[in-house]
Structure formats: C-alpha cells, structure tokens
Amino acid sequence: MFDVNIKYGDFSISSVExxxxxxxxxxxxxxxxxxxxSNDYLGTNEFYERFLEYYMSECEIFLKIIKRNNIIGIFRGRIEFKNxxxxxxxxxxxxxxxxxNNEGNIILDKILKYFLHNFGIEDFLIGVSVKDKKILNVLKNSGFQMVRISNDFFMNESxxxxxxxxxxKIYN
Structure with a gap:
C-alpha cells in the first residue's frame, strides 16, 4: 500500500483507509x-476484499478523490517494479x-505527476471499458495512446x- 496525499485547491487525493x-x-x-x-454493483464484502488486497500489498494503490468533503472519484492500481x-x-x-468540466484531466495529471516526482515513474497503463466514453475522452485528452483492445475482457452472466x-509516458 502506498501512502498518497495530494492537495490541490478544493481537491484532496489520498489513500483509502x-x-x-x-x-x-x-x-x-x-x-x-x-x-x-445490475451485475456491475459491488457488495460490501466484495468491496472490502478489494480494499484488503490493496491494504496488504506494498505495491497497490487505492485513492479516494474528494472535493469539498464529498467523494467524487477513485483511482486504483498497482506499481510494477521492473526495468x-x-x-x-x-x-x-x-x-x-x-x-x-476538465476536473478529471487535472486530477489525473496530479496523480501521474505525484508518482513521477516521488518515485520516478514515467510509464502509466490503464485498462477501461470501451463503453466508458467520458473516461476514454479524459485519458485521450491527457495524452494517453491506445495500445490494444482486449476482447471479452469484462465478462459476467448477462x-x-x-x-x-x-x-x-511523462517526463520530468
């Protein structure tokens, strides 16, 4: 688990507790x-299991994005230490x-720069549903480039x- 604490104007981005x-x-x-x-909803136990995965692993990231004391987003992932x-x-x-209103781009930029400046990480990958048009637009507007499409990545009963x-890739 990485301890993250970013302040920006009305925003606070910090590790989930x-x-x-x-x-x-x-x-x-x-x-x-x-x-x-309806299958996209996460029950309390399933959500808590995801929290425990993050909490018990030294490489996991799970952030809450707060604006004026209200949750407006989350960011979850992991750091892979390789070459x-x-x-x-x-x-x-x-x-x-x-x-x-462009807040998504600003928040994403703050998160990426935090990992660049604190850990020297320049490379970022993300996987999102092709249905998630707004997040895809934020990512593309933030300079993310498509690497590939994984067919049938998300599967459930329905x-x-x-x-x-x-x-x-971002640079210092």
Whole structure:
C-alpha cells in the first residue's frame, strides 16, 4: 500500500483507509455513468476484499478523490517494479460532472505527476471499458495512446465487454 496525499485547491487525493470503504462502496454503486447493469454493483464484502488486497500489498494503490468533503472519484492500481517501473491503473472513476468540466484531466495529471516526482515513474497503463466514453475522452485528452483492445475482457452472466488498454509516458 502506498501512502498518497495530494492537495490541490478544493481537491484532496489520498489513500483509502478502512473507515472509507463503506462510503466509497455506496458512492461507487450510485454512479450511473460507469455502471451498465445490475451485475456491475459491488457488495460490501466484495468491496472490502478489494480494499484488503490493496491494504496488504506494498505495491497497490487505492485513492479516494474528494472535493469539498464529498467523494467524487477513485483511482486504483498497482506499481510494477521492473526495468522500467510502471503504474498499472485498474480503475479511474469520477462523477460525470467532474469529467465534463476538465476536473478529471487535472486530477489525473496530479496523480501521474505525484508518482513521477516521488518515485520516478514515467510509464502509466490503464485498462477501461470501451463503453466508458467520458473516461476514454479524459485519458485521450491527457495524452494517453491506445495500445490494444482486449476482447471479452469484462465478462459476467448477462453480458461481456471489451477493454481498451492505453499508455502514457511523462517526463520530468
């Protein structure tokens, strides 16, 4: 688990703590912009299991994005330490209103620069659903380039979906 604390204007981006889990789960399940069917909702136990995965691993990242004391987003991923260290983001989700007014781009930039300046990480990968048009626009506007499409990446009883893998390299 990485301890992250970023302040920017009305925004606070920080590591998720145990007491945050229930609030984040409720927020996540209330988001219509990226939940496409009833199977996308996460129960309390499943959400807590994801929190424990992050909490117990030294390479995991799980951030809450707060604006004026309200959760407006989350960022989850891991750092892979290799020849070139990379951040692999598995979830970047924000409220629709924040994505529409460029806040998503600003927040993403702050997160990426935090890992660049604090850990020297220049390479970032993220996988998102092809259905998530607003996040895809934020990523493309932030300089992410498509690497590949993974067919049938998201699968459950009612449907399946493709994921787009995007990459960005930033420099000091």
């Amino acid at each position: 145990r007491e945050d889990v229930k609030h984040i789960q409720l927020w996540y399940n209330n988001q219509k912009s990226f939940l496409y069917n 070139k260290n990379i951040v692999w983001a598995s979830c970047f989700a924000m409220e629709s209103a924040s994505l529409d 449907n399946n979906g493709n994921a787009v893998i995007l990459k960005k």
